[in-house]
Amino acid sequence: MAESLSSLSFQAPSSSFFKVQERDILAELLEDKRSLETKRAYRRDLNDFFHVISDRDPTPQLVSEFLRLERFTAIGLVLNYKSHLIQRGLKEATVNRRLAAIRSLVQFAQKIGKCEWSLEEVQGEKVQVYRDTSGVDQAQYRKLLAVPDRATLKGKRDYAILRLLWDNALRRGEVSKCDRGDFDPDARKLKVLGKGRGTQAQTIDLSSKSTEAIAAWMLAQGTGLATDPLFIALDRVSYGHRLSGNAIYKLVRETAEAAGINKVMSPHRCRHSAITAALDATGGDVRRVQKLSRHSKIETVMIYDDNRAGVQAGVTGLLSDLID
Secondary structure, three states, X not given: OHHHHHOOXXXXXXXXOOXXXXXXXXXXXXXXXXXXXXXXXXXXXHHHHHHHHHOOOOOHHHHHHHHOOOHHHHHHHHHHHHHHHHHOOOOHHXXXXXXXXXXXXXXXXXXXXXXXXXXXXXXOOOOOOOOOOOOOOHHHHHHHHOOOOOOOHHHHHHHHHHHHHHHOOOOHHHHHHOEHHHEEOOOOEEEEOOOOXXXXXXXXXXXXXXXXXXXXXXXXXXXXXOXXXXXXXXOOOOOOOEOOHHHHHHHHHHHHHHOOOOOOOOHHHHHHHHHHHHHHHOOOOHHHHHHHHOXXXXXXXXXXXXXXXXXXXXXXXXXXXXXX
């Protein structure tokens, strides 16, 4: 595939390379992104694109050559790359993410006058988001909360995290990024860096039990600076370092297994569980639950509500009865 794609691009003779010091447009694009996760994802996806089309790393010269291609040559190149991704069996969401990285590069280059075409003609794959919003019910989550030994330092930490994942439906990244100074036990509030909000912290209200759990963990851990991470690793190798999102994922999965929960659990499945339970508790009040979930679109919460209420199953039953 790499050979066939390479034949579409870089028609200029090799002597055109390295004549002048090219502007590092890719580096500038990455610098324009606040999130470290976004920077890493863009770097990884764009590396894959340039390796497939040219068998080379995306140097400033190579990126500039791509951006200077004739419009239809460039579009054909990206469309062939998309076909290549599909042939590799990548999921629709992965294909769309990699195409989005290329579009972002082209759009950034347009803004700084280094590209004269766009990729509007390159459509992504259709993806149905939130197809599975299932989680566990309250009884199962109680079993999960009963696993941490709250007489130990690790148990206090794990219990506090599990409470936040349920009581506030937090994402693992939001939990991981919290600092000690973000927690206000007197006001029962916590500042979190929500998804897609950059450095703009959002203050959320905590339950009394979550507040007590976090306070107990911090007291047992000892004093620290306001800029220290709220939750830290406790293993011998990484002790004191910020607890990563992957570590929180592992914590949830292992705790669920210890609780005898058959469903494979993750922090996001805890979030699904909390949102679904909140809809049950509020009688399907999607506007109130949106305040909890902090989804930017209420339509996303409605997907949870439709799945919870079994809307499709109910209509299917009505249709079945019509012909009996």
